[in-house]
Amino acid sequence: MDKRTGLMTTFFVVFAVAVPFIMFKTGAPRVALFVVSLIMSLAFITSYMMIPQLFVDQKIVIIKNNFVNIKIPFQDIQNIEVSNIGLNIRTLGVGGIFGHFGYYNGNDVWYVTNVYHKVKIETKTGKIYMISPENPEEFVNQVKNFS
Numbered sequence: 001m002d003k004r005t006g007l008m009t010t011f012f013v014v015f016a017v018a019v020p021f022i023m024f025k026t027g028a029p030r031v032a033l034f035v036v037s038l039i040m041s042l043a044f045i046t047s048y049m050m051i052p053q054l055f056v057d058q059k060i061v062i063i064k065n066n067f068v069n070i071k072i073p074f075q076d077i078q079n080i081e082v083s084n085i086g087l088n089i090r091t092l093g094v095g096g097i098f099g100h101f102g103y104y105n106g107n108d109v110w111y112v113t114n115v116y117h118k119v120k121i122e123t124k125t126g127k128i129y130m131i132s133p134e135n136p137e138e139f140v141n142q143v144k145n146f147s
Contacts (some may be wrong), residue, residue, distance in 0.1 A: 002114040008096035016043060047098050054133050056142050061121065063111055063131060070109075076123045080143050082136045083120040104130070 016039040023032035048066045055062040061077070063070040093102010108128040112118055119136045121129040127144035133139040 002116050003014040004115070005096055005113060006101055012043070012097045016040070024070070043097075046094050046101075054131060054139075056139065058146050061143060063129065065111065072121060072129065072130065074143065074146060076125070077121060077143070078124045079120075079122040079130055080140050081120055082140055083130065085115055085118075099132075109116065 013123060016036075020036040020039070023029075023035060053062070053064045055064070059074055061072040061074070064074070066080045087102045088108075090100075091103040091106055091112065093104065094100065100110050100115065101112070102110060104110045105128075110130040112130050112132040113131040117132045117134070117136045119131050119133060119139055121131070123129075
Protein backbone atom coordinates (compact mmCIF):
# COMPACT_ATOMS: atom_id res chain seq x y z
CA MET A 1 0.00 0.00 0.00
CA ASP A 2 1.07 3.56 -0.56
CA LYS A 3 1.28 5.95 2.43
CA ARG A 4 -2.09 7.64 1.80
CA THR A 5 -3.93 4.34 1.54
CA GLY A 6 -2.15 3.09 4.66
CA LEU A 7 -3.12 6.23 6.59
CA MET A 8 -6.76 6.00 5.47
CA THR A 9 -6.90 2.35 6.46
CA THR A 10 -5.33 3.10 9.86
CA PHE A 11 -7.78 5.97 10.43
CA PHE A 12 -10.68 3.68 9.55
CA VAL A 13 -9.52 1.00 12.00
CA VAL A 14 -9.07 3.56 14.81
CA PHE A 15 -12.49 5.04 14.00
CA ALA A 16 -14.05 1.57 13.92
CA VAL A 17 -12.76 0.85 17.42
CA ALA A 18 -13.18 4.30 19.02
CA VAL A 19 -16.71 5.27 17.95
CA PRO A 20 -18.55 2.18 19.26
CA PHE A 21 -16.48 2.26 22.46
CA ILE A 22 -17.42 5.91 23.06
CA MET A 23 -21.05 5.19 22.26
CA PHE A 24 -21.12 2.26 24.65
CA LYS A 25 -19.53 4.35 27.44
CA THR A 26 -22.05 7.17 26.94
CA GLY A 27 -25.00 4.83 27.46
CA ALA A 28 -26.12 3.81 23.99
CA PRO A 29 -25.28 0.08 23.90
CA ARG A 30 -27.87 -0.86 21.25
CA VAL A 31 -26.73 1.87 18.89
CA ALA A 32 -23.11 0.95 19.61
CA LEU A 33 -23.83 -2.67 18.74
CA PHE A 34 -25.46 -1.60 15.48
CA VAL A 35 -22.54 0.69 14.60
CA VAL A 36 -20.02 -2.06 15.42
CA SER A 37 -21.93 -4.49 13.19
CA LEU A 38 -22.12 -1.98 10.35
CA ILE A 39 -18.46 -0.96 10.54
CA MET A 40 -17.23 -4.54 10.80
CA SER A 41 -19.40 -5.59 7.85
CA LEU A 42 -18.00 -2.75 5.74
CA ALA A 43 -14.46 -3.57 6.83
CA PHE A 44 -14.91 -7.26 6.04
CA ILE A 45 -16.38 -6.61 2.59
CA THR A 46 -13.78 -3.96 1.75
CA SER A 47 -10.80 -6.01 2.91
CA TYR A 48 -12.17 -9.01 1.04
CA MET A 49 -11.95 -6.98 -2.20
CA MET A 50 -8.19 -6.58 -1.89
CA ILE A 51 -6.26 -8.26 -4.69
CA PRO A 52 -4.35 -11.22 -3.36
CA GLN A 53 -3.14 -12.37 -6.79
CA LEU A 54 -1.99 -11.04 -10.17
CA PHE A 55 -0.79 -13.62 -12.67
CA VAL A 56 0.86 -13.36 -16.06
CA ASP A 57 0.66 -16.63 -17.92
CA GLN A 58 2.01 -17.22 -21.42
CA LYS A 59 -1.31 -16.23 -22.99
CA ILE A 60 -3.31 -14.39 -20.35
CA VAL A 61 -3.30 -11.80 -17.54
CA ILE A 62 -5.34 -12.89 -14.51
CA ILE A 63 -6.68 -10.46 -11.92
CA LYS A 64 -8.11 -12.44 -9.04
CA ASN A 65 -9.57 -11.67 -5.64
CA ASN A 66 -12.34 -13.24 -3.59
CA PHE A 67 -15.09 -11.69 -5.74
CA VAL A 68 -13.68 -11.70 -9.27
CA ASN A 69 -11.54 -13.80 -11.54
CA ILE A 70 -10.81 -11.58 -14.54
CA LYS A 71 -8.93 -13.18 -17.41
CA ILE A 72 -7.53 -10.91 -20.13
CA PRO A 73 -6.08 -12.84 -23.08
CA PHE A 74 -3.01 -11.18 -24.62
CA GLN A 75 -4.70 -11.03 -28.03
CA ASP A 76 -7.43 -8.83 -26.47
CA ILE A 77 -4.93 -6.30 -25.06
CA GLN A 78 -4.66 -3.20 -27.24
CA ASN A 79 -2.30 -1.30 -24.94
CA ILE A 80 -0.53 -1.89 -21.64
CA GLU A 81 1.51 0.82 -19.93
CA VAL A 82 2.66 2.18 -16.60
CA SER A 83 0.19 4.89 -15.63
CA ASN A 84 0.73 8.22 -13.92
CA ILE A 85 -1.29 9.26 -10.89
CA GLY A 86 -3.41 11.93 -12.62
CA LEU A 87 -6.90 13.05 -11.69
CA ASN A 88 -9.33 10.17 -11.26
CA ILE A 89 -12.97 10.28 -10.28
CA ARG A 90 -14.47 7.37 -8.35
CA THR A 91 -17.75 6.37 -9.96
CA LEU A 92 -18.62 3.41 -7.73
CA GLY A 93 -16.27 1.67 -5.37
CA VAL A 94 -13.84 1.95 -2.48
CA GLY A 95 -11.55 4.95 -2.49
CA GLY A 96 -8.65 4.41 -0.14
CA ILE A 97 -9.58 2.03 2.67
CA PHE A 98 -7.52 -1.10 1.98
CA GLY A 99 -7.02 0.23 -1.57
CA HIS A 100 -8.91 1.63 -4.55
CA PHE A 101 -11.38 -0.86 -5.99
CA GLY A 102 -14.36 -0.51 -8.27
CA TYR A 103 -15.28 1.82 -11.10
CA TYR A 104 -13.36 5.05 -11.71
CA ASN A 105 -13.63 7.63 -14.49
CA GLY A 106 -16.86 6.06 -15.72
CA ASN A 107 -16.17 2.44 -16.59
CA ASP A 108 -12.48 1.97 -15.75
CA VAL A 109 -12.17 -1.05 -13.45
CA TRP A 110 -9.64 -0.51 -10.66
CA TYR A 111 -7.91 -3.04 -8.41
CA VAL A 112 -5.21 -0.75 -7.02
CA THR A 113 -3.50 -0.80 -3.65
CA ASN A 114 -0.70 1.61 -4.56
CA VAL A 115 -1.60 4.62 -6.72
CA TYR A 116 2.10 5.24 -7.44
CA HIS A 117 2.57 1.81 -9.06
CA LYS A 118 -0.35 1.58 -11.49
CA VAL A 119 -0.52 -0.32 -14.74
CA LYS A 120 -3.21 0.49 -17.28
CA ILE A 121 -4.48 -2.36 -19.45
CA GLU A 122 -6.72 -1.29 -22.32
CA THR A 123 -8.52 -4.00 -24.27
CA LYS A 124 -9.56 -3.88 -27.92
CA THR A 125 -13.19 -3.49 -26.80
CA GLY A 126 -12.26 -0.27 -24.95
CA LYS A 127 -12.42 -1.72 -21.42
CA ILE A 128 -9.74 -0.31 -19.11
CA TYR A 129 -8.30 -2.14 -16.12
CA MET A 130 -6.00 -0.49 -13.58
CA ILE A 131 -3.88 -2.71 -11.36
CA SER A 132 -0.90 -2.16 -9.09
CA PRO A 133 1.75 -4.88 -9.28
CA GLU A 134 4.85 -4.60 -7.10
CA ASN A 135 7.08 -3.74 -10.07
CA PRO A 136 4.97 -2.07 -12.78
CA GLU A 137 7.73 -1.77 -15.40
CA GLU A 138 8.68 -5.42 -14.99
CA PHE A 139 5.01 -6.46 -15.21
CA VAL A 140 4.48 -4.49 -18.44
CA ASN A 141 7.69 -5.89 -19.96
CA GLN A 142 6.69 -9.42 -19.00
CA VAL A 143 3.31 -9.06 -20.74
CA LYS A 144 4.89 -7.45 -23.82
CA ASN A 145 7.53 -10.20 -24.03
CA PHE A 146 4.89 -12.97 -23.88
CA SER A 147 2.61 -11.39 -26.46
